Every structure is written in C-alpha cells, then in structure tokens.
Amino acid sequence: MIENIIGSKTKIRILPIVLAAENFSIRQVSIDSGVAYSVCHKDIGEFVEAGFVLERENGFGTNKNHKDYKKITALFDLNEKKSLSSKKKKELKKLISVLLEQKTAAILVHxxxxxxxxxxxxxxxxxxxxxxxxxxxxxPAGISRQSANILKKYPYPILKALEKEYSTYIVVDVSSKEQLGDFKIPVGAKLAVIDHHEKGNLEETAFAVLKDMTAHATATIVWKILDELNTKITKEISFFLLCAIVADTAFFRIADKKDIEIITKLLEYTELHEIFSSLTVQEDISSRIAKIKSFKRMDSYRIGDVVVAFSRTGSFESQIALALVRSAADIAIVVNTKNNDIRISARMRHDLKNKTDLVEILKTAESPIGGSVGGHKLAASANGKNPKCVLDVKNRILQKLEESFKNKAKPLN
Ligand SMILES: [Mn+2]
Known part of the structure; x- marks a missing residue:
C-alpha cells in the first residue's frame, strides 16, 4: 500500500526513505520520520511521472537508475547510525569549519x-x-536558581558581561533576540543557532541552524552534535547534559524513548541521584518564613467536599496559595495588603477544574478592591487599590464558592 505525501519537496525528501526501506509503506515511513503526509493515493502518479518510481507488476518500485537518485538519497540515509539528520550534519559542518578557522566563539544562553x-x-x-x-x-540576562545550584556541583565560568567582541556567536536554547536581554549580536558577526523552541527571529540571520522542535531538550541536540564529532564524553559533560534533559523533561514526565536512550548512555558516567539532588533547590528562607507566618494566620472552611483555605501575607502570596493547595486545601485564597494596595492570589486543585472557575469567583472582589482579575480557572489573581476591604472580599468569595458548590461553608476550627 502506498499513500502519498503532501508537498513536492516533502515527496522528494520522503522518497529516499521509501527507496531505502522497501518493506515500509510511505505512510509508515512518514509516521516514523515525523513528516506530514496525506492519504491522497492518486498522487503517486507524480513520482511515476518524474521517473523516481516505476510501476511494476506487483505494485510500485524505486528507480535506482534515475539520474538524481544518488543526490536525493544523500539527503536521507536510513542505514546511517549516527544521530544527526543529514540536513543537520550539513549545518554542523558549516559551523565547525567556521569555528576551526576562528578557534574561538561565544556561546549565548537565554x-x-x-x-x-x-x-x-x-x-x-x-x-x-x-x-x-x-x-x-x-x-546576558542571568541564570536561574536551579542553574546556580548545578554550578555549585561543577563550577564553570558563566560570564555576566563580554569584554571583547567575537567573530562567531552560538546561541543555545534560544530562538529570539528578545530573550537575550539588552545584548545585541554585533553587526557582521557570524551567528549559529542550536535550539528546540519554535522558530524565532535569530534564525533569520544565522549561517548555521541546528534545530529540532520535537526535541524535549536542547541538550539532546547537543548530545547528538558531540556524538557526531566523536567527542569523549566525560563525567562533567554527562552531568551537565543529564541535568539539562532531566529538567526539561520535567523529571522524565514527558521523556520519550529517544530521551531515555540518551539518558541511559550518559548514566555510564554519572549517577542519577547526583542529578536529582543538584536540580533540587532549597527554597529561599524569606519565602519559607512568609509561608510559615501565613499558615498561622490561616482560616479554613469546608463546603461540601471542598476544603477552602484563606490567609494573609506580606509577600509570596501565589507561592503560599500553591503550597496550601499542594498540601491539603482544595482551594486557597491568599491576600497581600502590604503596600497600600491589595493583591489576591487564588489557586485550586486540578481535578476541580470542571467544577468552578477562580476567575469568576475572584470577579466578585473587583468592585470592593477597585481593581481587576486575571489568570485562569485554576490560578487567578486580582489587584486593586483598596486594602481595607479584606473582610468584605473574603465574605464575597466565600458566598460565591457556596453558590458554586451548592453547599454552606462550615468553618474548620
Ligand atoms: Mn530547553
């Protein structure tokens, strides 16, 4: 069975795969390769017309004598065991030849x-x-606390400012100029992109682009690059790649077979517990103290099967609301009235998302606080100018929740 592929470019690209793996139908091959396909059967005629495909007695066959056969098959090579696609190999070659010439470059992160x-x-x-x-x-615009933590284990210089201009800049895990803060790539410098995000404006001026939007982490692309370059994987390299992949797959939650394969190889050098402990950041003492104080001020209600917690704080209101929902509350409302204004943060457990909507619930506070509500069903916030209305706001929210859950609120004392 042959089912056809959308777009003539794609057709030409998919063809070598079919040529190389005649056991597959085009549909299977396109699923395996992630290329979009249609099921428009009659378009195989275009392949036949171009002479790439020959009609045979028992179906269709590939024309290995076609003058462009070699050129096309060079684009894709199924039997090649190396990690990078031939397109990326070409990009990598461009990049490496420039780097070997210059001997130096700057690597930029978001x-x-x-x-x-x-x-x-x-x-x-x-x-x-x-x-x-x-x-x-x-x-150019700082690193996260988690990154600072992994650098404690393996210190590595991350520059906060560049003292000289480089002739080549490699941006890693970045797709747009805006993510580089105030830094501007100097005019005339060469730019290369290694990334897994949606296409951004940095690619427009890049001379080499190694991009895979299906990759869960830029680190998996980097691993393939290093593999391609026959780099010796050291404990340090494996540590950093593992931290990257484990973090970007949300601790394996979205990891797939390809990620696991790379992870398995990297685990020859580093233990997984080292990665986990490096990625676990001890929370700042000020937010922990704010939480403890806020827990002491908490009062809570039961509305039917729903537990609602209210509290006040001078800071970290959204983190406190989240902490309450993660521990025992179904819904948490935390109010901050510190700076002569009022901020309300509301959080709800995920499984209640079809039962009520926190944006709707908080709207009842809009008029007393003289402000507005934003966010979504599960996490909403309100900002206003009138900090004196806290009690009124609480009663209004409680009443709304009673209506929503069709039950009376009973204080949990
Ligand atoms: Mn990433």
Missing part, C-alpha cells in the same frame, strides 16, 4: 538561563574544547 540552557552550553563548550576551539559562555 534570559534567566535554565539547566537546559546552561547544561547544553557547558557540554558544547567542553566538547568543542576537545577540538581545539575555545568558547566563552555568556548569560
């Missing part, structure tokens, strides 16, 4: 760089160093 950005950048930097290419890593 604003509040997370472990995937930092881990990918360091692993890449270390890998390139094995090839005689020296790179500096620059975080």
């Amino acid at each position: 604003h509040n760089a997370d472990p995937d950005a930092i881990g990918s950048a360091i692993a890449l930097s270390r890998g390139l160093f094995q090839k005689g290419i020296k790179t500096d890593i620059f975080a």
Whole structure:
C-alpha cells in the first residue's frame, strides 16, 4: 500500500526513505520520520511521472537508475547510525569549519538561563574544547536558581558581561533576540543557532541552524552534535547534559524513548541521584518564613467536599496559595495588603477544574478592591487599590464558592 505525501519537496525528501526501506509503506515511513503526509493515493502518479518510481507488476518500485537518485538519497540515509539528520550534519559542518578557522566563539544562553540552557552550553563548550576551539559562555540576562545550584556541583565560568567582541556567536536554547536581554549580536558577526523552541527571529540571520522542535531538550541536540564529532564524553559533560534533559523533561514526565536512550548512555558516567539532588533547590528562607507566618494566620472552611483555605501575607502570596493547595486545601485564597494596595492570589486543585472557575469567583472582589482579575480557572489573581476591604472580599468569595458548590461553608476550627 502506498499513500502519498503532501508537498513536492516533502515527496522528494520522503522518497529516499521509501527507496531505502522497501518493506515500509510511505505512510509508515512518514509516521516514523515525523513528516506530514496525506492519504491522497492518486498522487503517486507524480513520482511515476518524474521517473523516481516505476510501476511494476506487483505494485510500485524505486528507480535506482534515475539520474538524481544518488543526490536525493544523500539527503536521507536510513542505514546511517549516527544521530544527526543529514540536513543537520550539513549545518554542523558549516559551523565547525567556521569555528576551526576562528578557534574561538561565544556561546549565548537565554534570559534567566535554565539547566537546559546552561547544561547544553557547558557540554558544547567542553566538547568543542576537545577540538581545539575555545568558547566563552555568556548569560546576558542571568541564570536561574536551579542553574546556580548545578554550578555549585561543577563550577564553570558563566560570564555576566563580554569584554571583547567575537567573530562567531552560538546561541543555545534560544530562538529570539528578545530573550537575550539588552545584548545585541554585533553587526557582521557570524551567528549559529542550536535550539528546540519554535522558530524565532535569530534564525533569520544565522549561517548555521541546528534545530529540532520535537526535541524535549536542547541538550539532546547537543548530545547528538558531540556524538557526531566523536567527542569523549566525560563525567562533567554527562552531568551537565543529564541535568539539562532531566529538567526539561520535567523529571522524565514527558521523556520519550529517544530521551531515555540518551539518558541511559550518559548514566555510564554519572549517577542519577547526583542529578536529582543538584536540580533540587532549597527554597529561599524569606519565602519559607512568609509561608510559615501565613499558615498561622490561616482560616479554613469546608463546603461540601471542598476544603477552602484563606490567609494573609506580606509577600509570596501565589507561592503560599500553591503550597496550601499542594498540601491539603482544595482551594486557597491568599491576600497581600502590604503596600497600600491589595493583591489576591487564588489557586485550586486540578481535578476541580470542571467544577468552578477562580476567575469568576475572584470577579466578585473587583468592585470592593477597585481593581481587576486575571489568570485562569485554576490560578487567578486580582489587584486593586483598596486594602481595607479584606473582610468584605473574603465574605464575597466565600458566598460565591457556596453558590458554586451548592453547599454552606462550615468553618474548620
Ligand atoms: Mn530547553
């Protein structure tokens, strides 16, 4: 059975795969390769017309004598065991040839760089160093607390400012200029992109782009690059790549077979518990104290089967509401009246999302606080100017919740 592929470019690209794996139907191949396909059977005629495909007695066959056969099959090689696609290999070649010439480059990461950005950048930097290419890593708009934590385990210089101009910049885990803070890539410098986000404006001017939007972490692309370059994986490289992949797959929650395969290889050098402990950041003491104080001021109600907690704080209201919902409350409302205004943060357990809507509930507070509500069903907030209405707001919210859950609120004393 042959089912056809949308778009002539795609057709040409998918064809070598069919050529190389005649056991597959085009549909199966397109599913395996992630290329979009249609089921418009008659379009196989276009392949036949172009002479790529020959009609045979028992169906369709590939024309290995076609003059473009080699050229096309070079684009895709199913039997090639290396990790990168041939398109990315070409991009990598461009990048490496420039780097080998310049011997130096800057690696840039995004604003509040997370472990995937930092881990990918360091692993890449270390890998390139094995090839005689020296790179500096620059975080123009800071790094996250989690990243700071992984750097405690393996210190690595992350520059806060660049003292010189480089002729080549490699942006890692970034797709748009806006994510680089105030930093501007100097005019005339060469730019390369290694990333897994949606296409952004950085690609427009890049001379080499290694991008895979289906990758869960930029680090998996970096791993493939290092594999392609026959880099020696050290304990340090494996540590940073693992931190990156574990963090960006939300601790394996969204990891797939490909991620696990890479992780398995990297685990030859590093224990998983080291990664977990490095990615676990002890919460700031000020937010922990704010939580404890707020818990003491809490009062709570039972409305039918729903437990509602109210509290007040001078800061961290959304974190406190989240902490309450994560422990025992179904709904938590936390009010901050510190700076002569009022901020209300509301959180709800996920499984109640079809029962009520926190944006609707908080709307009842809009007129007394003289402000407005934003957010969504499960996490909403309200900001206003009148901090004296806290009690009124609480009663209004409670009444709304009683209506919503068709039950009386009973205080939990
Ligand atoms: Mn990422």
